[in-house]
Amino acid sequence: xxxxxxxxxxxxxxxxxxxxxxxxxxxxxxxxxxxxxxxxxxxxxxxxxxxxxxxxxxxxxxxxxxxxxxxxxxxxxxxxxxxxxxxxxxxxxxxxxxxxxxxxxxxxxxxxxxxxxxxxxxxxxxxxxxxxxxxxxxxxxxxxxxxxxxxxxxxxxxxxxxxxxxxxxxxxxxxxxxxxxxxxxxxxxxxxxxxxxxxxxxxxxxxxxxxxxxxxxxxxxxxxxxxxxxxxxxxxxxxxxxxxxxxxxxxxxxxxxxxxxxxxxxxxxxxxxxxxxxxxxxxxxxxxxxxxxxxxxxxxxxxxxxxxxxxxxxxxx
Amino acid sequence: xxxxxxxxxxxxxxxxxxxxxxxxxxxxxxxxxxxxxxxxxxxxxxxxxxxxxxxxxxxxxxxxxxxxxxxxxxxxxxxxxxxxxxxxxxxxxxxxxxxxxxxxxxxxxxxxxxxxxxxxxxxxxxxxxxxxxxxxxxxxxxxxxxxxxxxxxxxxxxxxxxxxxxxxxxxxxxxxxxxxxxxxxxxxxxxxxxxxxxxxxxxxxxxxxxxxxxxxxxxxxxxxxxxxxxxxxxxxxxxxxxxxxxxxxxxxxxxxxxxxxxxxxxxxxxxxxxxxxxxxxxxxxxxxxxxxxxxxxxxxxxxxxxxxxxxxxxxxx
DNA sequence: GAAATTATTTGTCCTAGACAAAAACTTTAC
DNA sequence: GTAAAGTTTTTGTCTAGGACAAATAATTTC
Numbered sequence: 138x139x140x141x142x143x144x145x146x147x148x149x150x151x152x153x154x155x156x157x158x159x160x161x162x163x164x165x166x167x168x169x170x171x172x173x174x175x176x177x178x179x180x181x182x183x184x185x186x187x188x189x190x191x192x193x194x195x196x197x198x199x200x201x202x203x204x205x206x207x208x209x210x211x212x213x214x215x216x217x218x219x220x221x222x223x224x225x226x227x228x229x230x231x232x233x234x235x236x237x238x239x240x241x242x243x244x245x246x247x248x249x250x251x252x253x254x255x256x257x258x259x260x261x262x263x264x265x266x267x268x269x270x271x272x273x274x275x276x277x278x279x280x281x282x283x284x285x286x287x288x289x290x291x292x293x294x295x296x297x298x299x300x301x302x303x304x305x306x307x308x309x310x311x312x313x314x315x316x317x318x319x320x321x322x323x324x325x326x327x328x329x330x331x332x333x334x335x336x337x338x339x340x341x342x343x344x345x346x347x348x349x350x351x352x353x354x355x356x357x358x359x360x361x362x363x364x365x366x367x368x369x370x371x372x373x374x375x376x377x378x379x380x381x382x383x384x385x386x387x388x389x390x391x392x393x394x395x396x397x398x399x400x401x402x403x404x405x406x407x408x409x410x411x412x413x414x415x416x417x418x419x420x421x422x423x424x425x426x427x428x429x430x431x432x433x434x435x436x437x438x439x440x441x442x443x444x445x446x447x448x449x450x451x452x453x454x
Numbered sequence: 455x456x457x458x459x460x461x462x463x464x465x466x467x468x469x470x471x472x473x474x475x476x477x478x479x480x481x482x483x484x485x486x487x488x489x490x491x492x493x494x495x496x497x498x499x500x501x502x503x504x505x506x507x508x509x510x511x512x513x514x515x516x517x518x519x520x521x522x523x524x525x526x527x528x529x530x531x532x533x534x535x536x537x538x539x540x541x542x543x544x545x546x547x548x549x550x551x552x553x554x555x556x557x558x559x560x561x562x563x564x565x566x567x568x569x570x571x572x573x574x575x576x577x578x579x580x581x582x583x584x585x586x587x588x589x590x591x592x593x594x595x596x597x598x599x600x601x602x603x604x605x606x607x608x609x610x611x612x613x614x615x616x617x618x619x620x621x622x623x624x625x626x627x628x629x630x631x632x633x634x635x636x637x638x639x640x641x642x643x644x645x646x647x648x649x650x651x652x653x654x655x656x657x658x659x660x661x662x663x664x665x666x667x668x669x670x671x672x673x674x675x676x677x678x679x680x681x682x683x684x685x686x687x688x689x690x691x692x693x694x695x696x697x698x699x700x701x702x703x704x705x706x707x708x709x710x711x712x713x714x715x716x717x718x719x720x721x722x723x724x725x726x727x728x729x730x731x732x733x734x735x736x737x738x739x740x741x742x743x744x745x746x747x748x749x750x751x752x753x754x755x756x757x758x759x760x761x762x763x764x765x766x767x768x769x770x771x
Numbered sequence: 772g773a774a775a776t777t778a779t780t781t782g783t784c785c786t787a788g789a790c791a792a793a794a795a796c797t798t799t800a801c
Numbered sequence: 802g803t804a805a806a807g808t809t810t811t812t813g814t815c816t817a818g819g820a821c822a823a824a825t826a827a828t829t830t831c
Contacts, residue, residue, distance in 0.1 A: 155784090157783070157784085162682045168815080169813060169814080171785090171786090172812080172814085175786095176811095187821070188784090189785075194684070212811075212812080213812075214811065257675060298688050299682065299685040300681060300688055303649070303678050303681055303685070304675070306678055307676050307678045310631075311635060314632070315631070315632065315635055318628060332620070335479055338680070359624050360624060366479075367511070368617040372617035372618075372621075393474075397475070472815090473814090473815075474815085483783075485782070485784075486782060486783080488818095489783085490781095492818080493781085504789090504790070504815080505815085505816070506790095506815055530780090531780065
């Protein structure tokens with residue numbers, strides 16, 4: 138068995154995916170996959186010899202797209218009935234609507250060809266160039282943030298593959314980290330601890346926030362992504378921070394995120410502030426008590442100023 | 455309700471954790487948590503009004519420790535019966551055994567105080583200093599790699615908190631990325647695509663590999679962590695890479711990792727090599743056919759040399 | 772002592788029902 | 802017409818205990 142590798146035991150037929158792997162690849166929980174099957178009739182996996190579900194690639198693909206559309210606020214009940222083509226079309230339409238808003242033109246048009254180019258250097262050069270031209274803060278707000286949104290949408294429309302998104306993400310991180318490393322470290326209040334909660338793995342949001350905060354002179358300590366609530370509390374106390382900053386991309390469920398923030402607020406000393414930022418909170422109706430929501434990166438300077446004013450009052454009054 | 459924040463609806467008692475969050479915080483699947491409860495009598499969560507499990511913090515803590523010990527090869531059946539104190543002790547003993555091996559002294563003794571210091575700058579300065587002193591390759595192999603292991607062990611022993619590990623991880627990444635950015639880009643074969651599979655989120659392994667490969671002149675394209683198999687295949691074809699490099703920390707189950715690699719090997723063109731590296735494969739009994747296992751970073755130069763020799767033969771013969 | 776055989780351990784999957792939180796829709800009040 | 806309050810639908814997560822195969826450990830055989 139150890140030498141005759143020519144005919145490996147083929148336990149599962151080629152390219153069919155078991156439910157566990159579908160969960161990992163789509164981000165949809167096993168329970169959710171099963172309940173959709175029961176309710177909507179999709180996905181409709183085949184069964185292997187043990188009666189276990191095996192998903193053909195087309196269904197996994199459609200699940201991936203549905204997941205992405207749901208992150209944009211759509212509901213699964215209707216999405217599952219549509220075909221893949223219809224899904225792309227529908228999203229295209231809703232995107233055009235949103236495009237109607239007056240606003241700065243997306244830098245996507247310029248960047249998309251660079252991302253799709255088979256040569257990674259061009260993208261990085263353009264990013265570095267824009268960084269130099271605009272300065273860190275404007276670079277983040279005017280280029281990186283809209284680009285993130287645009288790249289996400291392009292993926293949903295089928296204009297970009299996930300690996301191209303990964304590639305983009307990696308390059309942006311490189312540029313942002315380098316910029317942060319060369320930024321002068323000013324030690325001014327507030328001391329901030331930056332991280333994301335478990336489940337939120339996107340680092341770019343964190344880096345963008347760190348960039349905006351560093352520019353404004355806040356002292357940032359980043360733990361990277363996915364710190365459990367318990368450890369956020371420990372770290373915040375140990376390093377005596379004034380504020381814990383959390384980043385949320387729209388890839389996480391609003392429900393879970395809210396619950397996690399509420400939980401953290403309960404555990405963390407009341408004297409330590411919590412600022413929750415990221416695209417996720419744009420659609421929030423009821424803010425979490427005791428937590429400052431930062432819907433957009435532009436709002437950071439104002440929130441910082443407000444904190445500083447309140448804090449200086451508290452000290453001198 | 456929106457103004458009177460004083461008495462928030464307290465749906466769950468303070469500090470008790472629902473099964474979903476325990477899954478996210480410990481990495482143990484819900485099914486696993488339930489089956490342990492049935493079989494071993496641990497964990498033994500309380501129940502809320504709906505009969506749903508709620509876990510007190512001590513149990514979550516113990517689960518976290520058990521999970522970590524299992525990554526070191528121990529089995530849950532016996533671990534669950536021991537108390538937290540016994541667990542630490544037992545691990546301490548097994549660690550001392552391993553220490554018995556002759557080898558370079560771990561740089562941990564020097565770094566541990568810096569990690570525990572409340573001032574992040576010292577750690578970064580020491581890392582940068584060692585990088586300068588040793589050069590990128592030796593820095594990675596002699597400092598970063600053993601430090602990773604040491605930091606992980608220190609956590610299990612209770613010498614370090616998770617947030618301190620995060621902090622360390624973040625600093626190392628910064629230093630490695632900066633070193634990579636300033637390394638000259640030589641375009642020599644093989645072209646490599648670097649990433650991790652879904653579920654493996656540790657980026658440091660990837661960065662260490664990238665550093666060692668870049669030093670040896672391989673052309674590296676990193677997708678960052680967690681690229682689904684389907685997209686690895688697409689990216690490898692689009693960018694015409696010769697080899698796909700995958701990094702595995704020991705935080706993932708060997709079983710799952712093996713299955714995922716086998717799956718990728720099935721999907722990816724045979725002409726494209728797969729190199730799987732990382733601490734995970736140290737205990738591997740049967741290698742995956744058609745996949746090169748790289749147990750340690752020191753082995754990278756040899757594997758590269760071998761590939762180049764074989765490849766040049768294939769071209770000129 | 773190595774290889775093959777048997778036993779145990781362990782994680783994941785199964786079914787089908789239940790329920791609460793969120794969202795969408797409807798009604799009522801101003 | 803808009804805002805608040807009430808109702809319905811949608812949706813994700815949880816429950817139970819049983820089943821089974823892959824991985825690991827223990828035993829036997831050569």
